[in-house]
Amino acid sequence: MFWGCTALYLGVGLYLTVGQGFVLGDALSRVSAARSVWFSRDPHLAAIGFVFTPLTALVQLPTVLLSHWWPDLTSWAVTGVLMSAPFMSGAVVQIYKIGADRGCPVWLIWTVTAVFALNPMIIFYGGNGMSEAPFLAMMCWATRRLIRWCTTDDIHDLLAAGFALGLAYLARYDALAAGLAVTVFVFAVTVLRRGWRNRFAQMRPALLDAVLVGLPTAMAFFVWATISWLITGQALQQFSSTYGNASILAQSGGGSTDTVYAVLFSAAESLVLGPALPLLVPIAAALAWRRRDLEVLAAVVVLASVLGFATYSYARGMTFPFLRFYLCALPLMAVLALQLVPAGDPLVERRRGPSGFVRARFAGAPTVPAALAAALVVLTPAVTGASMLSPTLSSQQYALRSVVFPSSTDTSDHRATERRILASFTTERELARYLDALALPEGSVLMDTVYGFAVYTATERPRTFVIPSDQDFTSVLNRPAEHGVQFLLAVPNSGRGESDAVNRRYPTLYETGADIATLELEVPNDGQDQPTWRLYRVL
Structure with missing residues (x-):
């Protein structure tokens, strides 16, 4: 599954970049940062820059080194494609494993995984060298491990979830919201599930659990900010630098000044990527309440916190109206679809914690909820694909229309704009x-x-x-x-x-x-x- 998806995303990515010239500026700028580490007049690791988090560029360093002999690797952002394809394939594998951990029917696991892997946004961002692929891979990994921890109380699951969130922060700043939400969630769960009567006595283990899961993200934040301050004199260049996001917004006239519009637009973007969410969320919540199933809440905490942060950022005029900022709606939809099915066989853990338990199979056949889950998600790639061609909803992707539906006779303004986008760089x-x-x-x-x-x-x-x-x-x-x-x-x-x-x-x-x-x-x-x-x- 991993290598098959990697081959698919690599093929599509190379076709779009080298074949069609569709290269996104943010992806190419990360390639430039990695190249300056090796080949500038003053080669040094700090040349990678501190405005954006470093994971996307750091991973490209080995392949960028080859551009000394083959400059087309960087000219067409091929090194970015080689970076993003395996990461996005890792996200697909984690979705599959969430279904396997749940004990879902095999046909449902493959259906949901295929719907996720073949979604046009997943394919596009799996092959374009942007930071969304490593970010989504880490978020899906953190989601799976936190879901497992809700049942196993295994410290290994908790540490893995925290480590994934720390790496996610090194890919995108949005992970900070997920790290905070997960830390609060773990603290509350540890206190509550050990009994209200002894909740004050359990504060110490709850604090330890919260520190374990939150420390990697906190360390990633403070270490990156400290290194930036020591080298450049600015700890948070994303906000204070003339090259940072705040300056880009001011110079480009981006951001929203209408809070109501921003919230409605963010909701529309989330629905474009997860059109089944309005039905999945209430059904999954009702079934989770009936089954006393905490695993459903874990997925919502990790992924919905990123969607909430994206909505808040746009409503405050802190970011651009880009569809990719709401990409976590896709794995959230996939995970909730899998969780309509009652939990299956017991999980295999390395060391069950004091609050862990053996998961018993819920009474009742899973056929009906499995069929419902499949019906809700199977048509969503078509909805997302159609929305990606809209300039309003998908300002960075709509030029794909000229790739998917080429026309040499269409002389409209929209077609001319799309051709100019494909001619970028x-x-x-x-x-x-x-x-x-x-x-x-x-x-x-x-x-x-x-x-x-x-x-x-x-x-x-x-x-x-x-x-x-x-x-x-x-x-x-x-x-x-x-x-x-x-x-x-x-x-x-x-x-x-x-x-x-x-x-x-x-x-x-x-x-x-x-x-x-x-x-x-x-x-x-x-x-x-x-x-x-x-x-x-x-x-």
Whole structure:
């Protein structure tokens, strides 16, 4: 199952990236960060950056090393595809194992697993190199282990759940909400299931359980923030840096200012990914209450906390309206469908805890709830797939329509936009080839990677460029001619370009050359929402 799904996601990912040119900027920027660790003028691990959590880029380091001989690996974000495909396959395996732990009928386990694995969003994010694949893999792993702990009270299950949440934080910041929710849940469960009469006496073991499950996430948060502070002077660059999410929102005009609309939009996004949830949630809750089944609540705590955090973030204007932020609705739907079936055979644990018990099979045949679960989820991939083609609901995926339903005669504005999205970063690859052909010496071209990451991933001569991760970047930026810089790559000083270090140092460079350079070349961009480049020759 793992290798079959990996092959599927790799194939689709390579077709979309290399075959169709559909590369997402966030994925390519992680590739650029990993490449700067190996091949920049100043190679060092801290070049990976601290604005985003590091797991996605760190995993790519071995394959990015091969780009020294095969630059197309980074130019087309192939290293990102090689990273995301196995992670998403791991999420599929965890969904299967949740069903197997539950003791569901084999046909139901395979049905739900296949529906999850073949969902268009899972296939797309399994093959595009984004952080959603490792994040979802860790969240599904944490969900399975916490479900098991509710029955076994096995410390191994609890530690594994905490470790998975810690790794999930290193993939996406959203895991912080899940880590907090799970910590509170474990504390409450440990107190309550040992008896109300002795609840005060049980505070110590409850605190120990909470610390065990919450410590990995807390350590990941504090260690990453501390390293960032020691190296850059900023602990939380995602919020304080000019390259962080807060600055991106301000420069791009993103975020919501209407709380009601934000909540309704978030609900719509969750329903697009989990259209069966409105029926599954009340049915699963009623059956769990009847069976006194705590396992159902465990899945909701882990996965719904991420959905709640995404809704809150968008309502507060802290993030963009992206469908991928609600991706946890998919595993939540799959797990709840499996949990409509009563628990089967006892779980096999390594060491049962003091509150663990042998799970007895619930009276009654599972045929009816199994059939209901299958009926609720089997048609959901079609709903999600159709919604992915909507510019309103799926702003990052709707260009897939031109891949799935190509048309050479459709000249509508929507088709033109989709084609420009598919053409993103072709201009940057051509620009990189032009600069490589000049055979410039090391440190000849200075640029920021706000937009320049696509140029940096495509070049065959990465040491030609002076980039922000170089420790001498500031001194070179202040006196480019003295340091041998021949060219400056400039983007318009508006929108995201306001955070570009070259624009911040020379605000009029793009328009006039700022009296330090003359215009050598202007490169109109074929990509959607991509800047027109200007190459300036340093005086």
